[in-house]
Amino acid sequence: MAFLQRRTSSIAAPATGAAIVVSIAALVPLGFILWITFQTGWGTASALLFRPRVGQLLVNTTLLEALAVPLSVLLGVALAWLTERTSLPGARLWSWLAVAPLAIPAFVHSYAWMTVAPGWSGLPAAVSISVLAYFPFLYLPVAAQLRRLDPAVEEAAAALGLDPWRVFFRVVLPQLRFAICSGALLIGLHLLAEYGLYVTVRFDTFTTAIMDQFQSAFNGPAANMIALVLAIYCLGLLVLEQVLRGNARYARVGGGAARMPTPRQLGWYALPCLLLPLAITFLALGVPLLTLIRWLMIGGAGIWHAEVATAFMQTVLLAVVGGLLATITAMPMAWLSVRAPGRLAYILESCHYYVGSLPGVVVALALVTLAVHAFLPLYQTIATLLLAYLLLFLPRALVGLRSSVAQTPIELEEAAMTLGRSPWRAVLATTVRLAAPGAAASMALVGLGIATELTATLMLAPSGVETLATGFWSSTSELDYARAAPYAALMILLSLPLIFLLQAQSKRMAGR
Amino acid sequence: MSFLQLKSVSKRFGAIIAVDQVSLTVPAGNRTVIVGPSGSGKTTLLRLIAGFEAPDAGSIAMENNVLADGQNFIPAHRRGIGLVAQHGALFPHLSIADNIGFGLDHGADRQARILALMEMVELDSIMLHRRPHELSGGQQQRVAVARALARRPRLMLLDEPFSALDAGLREATRKSVSRVLTQAGITTILVTHDQAEALSFGDQVAVLRAGRVVQAGPPSELYFHPGDRETASFLGDVVVLRATFGDNFADCALGRVLADTAGHTGNGDIMLRPEQLRLSTAVAEGQVSPARVTAVEFGGSSCVVAVRLDGSDKPLTFRMSAFEAPEVGAGVRISVVGKAHIFGRSKA
Numbered sequence: 001m002a003f004l005q006r007r008t009s010s011i012a013a014p015a016t017g018a019a020i021v022v023s024i025a026a027l028v029p030l031g032f033i034l035w036i037t038f039q040t041g042w043g044t045a046s047a048l049l050f051r052p053r054v055g056q057l058l059v060n061t062t063l064l065e066a067l068a069v070p071l072s073v074l075l076g077v078a079l080a081w082l083t084e085r086t087s088l089p090g091a092r093l094w095s096w097l098a099v100a101p102l103a104i105p106a107f108v109h110s111y112a113w114m115t116v117a118p119g120w121s122g123l124p125a126a127v128s129i130s131v132l133a134y135f136p137f138l139y140l141p142v143a144a145q146l147r148r149l150d151p152a153v154e155e156a157a158a159a160l161g162l163d164p165w166r167v168f169f170r171v172v173l174p175q176l177r178f179a180i181c182s183g184a185l186l187i188g189l190h191l192l193a194e195y196g197l198y199v200t201v202r203f204d205t206f207t208t209a210i211m212d213q214f215q216s217a218f219n220g221p222a223a224n225m226i227a228l229v230l231a232i233y234c235l236g237l238l239v240l241e242q243v244l245r246g247n248a249r250y251a252r253v254g255g256g257a258a259r260m261p262t263p264r265q266l267g268w269y270a271l272p273c274l275l276l277p278l279a280i281t282f283l284a285l286g287v288p289l290l291t292l293i294r295w296l297m298i299g300g301a302g303i304w305h306a307e308v309a310t311a312f313m314q315t316v317l318l319a320v321v322g323g324l325l326a327t328i329t330a331m332p333m334a335w336l337s338v339r340a341p342g343r344l345a346y347i348l349e350s351c352h353y354y355v356g357s358l359p360g361v362v363v364a365l366a367l368v369t370l371a372v373h374a375f376l377p378l379y380q381t382i383a384t385l386l387l388a389y390l391l392l393f394l395p396r397a398l399v400g401l402r403s404s405v406a407q408t409p410i411e412l413e414e415a416a417m418t419l420g421r422s423p424w425r426a427v428l429a430t431t432v433r434l435a436a437p438g439a440a441a442s443m444a445l446v447g448l449g450i451a452t453e454l455t456a457t458l459m460l461a462p463s464g465v466e467t468l469a470t471g472f473w474s475s476t477s478e479l480d481y482a483r484a485a486p487y488a489a490l491m492i493l494l495s496l497p498l499i500f501l502l503q504a505q506s507k508r509m510a511g512r
Numbered sequence: 513m514s515f516l517q518l519k520s521v522s523k524r525f526g527a528i529i530a531v532d533q534v535s536l537t538v539p540a541g542n543r544t545v546i547v548g549p550s551g552s553g554k555t556t557l558l559r560l561i562a563g564f565e566a567p568d569a570g571s572i573a574m575e576n577n578v579l580a581d582g583q584n585f586i587p588a589h590r591r592g593i594g595l596v597a598q599h600g601a602l603f604p605h606l607s608i609a610d611n612i613g614f615g616l617d618h619g620a621d622r623q624a625r626i627l628a629l630m631e632m633v634e635l636d637s638i639m640l641h642r643r644p645h646e647l648s649g650g651q652q653q654r655v656a657v658a659r660a661l662a663r664r665p666r667l668m669l670l671d672e673p674f675s676a677l678d679a680g681l682r683e684a685t686r687k688s689v690s691r692v693l694t695q696a697g698i699t700t701i702l703v704t705h706d707q708a709e710a711l712s713f714g715d716q717v718a719v720l721r722a723g724r725v726v727q728a729g730p731p732s733e734l735y736f737h738p739g740d741r742e743t744a745s746f747l748g749d750v751v752v753l754r755a756t757f758g759d760n761f762a763d764c765a766l767g768r769v770l771a772d773t774a775g776h777t778g779n780g781d782i783m784l785r786p787e788q789l790r791l792s793t794a795v796a797e798g799q800v801s802p803a804r805v806t807a808v809e810f811g812g813s814s815c816v817v818a819v820r821l822d823g824s825d826k827p828l829t830f831r832m833s834a835f836e837a838p839e840v841g842a843g844v845r846i847s848v849v850g851k852a853h854i855f856g857r858s859k860a
Binding site: 010409411412414415416417418419420421422423426429430433434 | 562563564587588589591593594595597598599601602603604605614615656659660662663
């Protein structure tokens, strides 16, 4: 703990203590799964692990990742380039529309496609709907990075004799590597965690298999074993991303602010180029929204029953409390990672992030197992549900908080100390106060994640607690598509601010 | 009377020794400047005094109270030391009035005190309710000074507070801050990498290099009698010539110049500041110092004249008005004002 000695601030020690507690709490459920597996014994475990069913799930999940992620990269990069770097008519509007599909939960996408094309199922449906639902996760960072690239570098390449295509592949694309890797990882993790979408299109993945085991047979050991494989798969994706990303830095060299890039004139190509954003907007926004409107019209006033209002209230309450909890919990880590970075801080931060990257089904299963074996009174309580949300969405809270703490210069804390404030009061008066907007954004991000969370909520919510997501799900499971529509509409309305937030954030990153 | 005393203070970060056995005494009411190139450990030294870092070895005491040694460590907020940071570090979420009043109690005379402080640093009271970003750089620094003064500190630390300002404003702000601190009778330590600022601001200047104080003393002493060549050239332009030492004189390419040669015999280097050299075109018959002008560079208010001495391959440069500048190729005579300095003979 060398950094504790270096910093004389009396805050580092308690903050580290708090971060260690959170990290351990985050790792406990996972450790519990390992322990249960260990207890199962190697014979049973290997019998459960090495069977055709698990092999088939592995093939399915891998095929899904191998097809959907590259397609999302292609689509995201193409759209980002068109909207950020060309004279595409209405580029600003297309840029908003490219982010908007995020407001629609993936299982609402699939619900719409089941209405439009009931026969569309299996791998092709899983891949195509996944791409439509998740490509904005790639579009966002890539577009933000494109905005930040210094056009002088591309001009230098052109002056060295490279034609525009070669400039793109040799100069622009390498500079997008970080953005592409992080976006692809985010999509990859979402594909692992997604449940509703793949159930709707009848495609089995690890997540759907765990839910099957859990709901129908309540087969503890079998579910636990698959969850373990899924957790390892998830870790594999994280490692793969680290390897692909490399450690090269692509910072701009030189002082001053970069010029705005000159948009590439598309000329007559503008028309064919317009087809891409048009088609994507129609498929990723038009189809779900039009379907939803159609069901709302078919259902009429009758589908807006009291249960919808209850679900809405409960969702908002859970989102607010969960958002608050996650933000407070992330505070010590955010402060530490900025103010006292070091090996320990890095390890603690990785713990915070790793659990958040696990699929909800794994975290929920771990909590159920833990509650059943060790803390039965916690089984099926709001506390357990909130704990699951906390673990799942901790990274979201951390990201926003961390960057706003980083934007608050440490000199302010020090100035407050030289003016007689104790270290705690100095941090409260300066950094915490100035990080408030970031904290609000974190709370919103976490809250919106909670509002559309399906898997963990299905597994952990006590009876009587219904959120918009579970309400929607139970209606579609009964094939009552009209009845499900109000839940979906409210989820989309709640998620819209997320789009504004994300888009505004990515514009601010580029200083526009 | 020593007010602040540092004894063999050391601080390392990992393998890097930022501050290496620094001993420094600051008398009460004195203005001390710590000057050194970037990376020399100036800021770390300041942070050790302020209480943001604890020394690995050595002790820091103020008015005979130990601030930090092996066992004791008084944290920054209990030291009563004021600090003005490089960019002011004003609280962006507070008005000017609240920034200045940050360290004040919420008593009845708070408002009056804030106004008095603003007047002290010559800030118009209409700025009271503005936010820091609405002020110019120079005004922000004055607010930072007023904010630090509000606590009536016994010691004020200035961490390159003028370096972010442009040249003209820089000098004016420096003068007004210096006046305010003198009037308030506050002992001050300024950290800077700017030698001109160091020489004009300080009663005492300490030159820091690679974490060590290589020389400390009054500015003129350091300027004219630097301990070594590096300190000499850090504090200003130098002319270094080979010479043969005699009794209170030295013979060099410029002829015979006065020098304190006590303790030096044989050959060695002498140092002159360029402003000690006088150039004249009138070369009398039979006079030595045959030197030729090799280049004249016009630069508006002053020209740079390069002169080559016989037997030397490095030209000397002179700054003079274009009206006085000789022609290229002209023979010139160089005379020396004052004494030459011999390294290793620093009085400090």
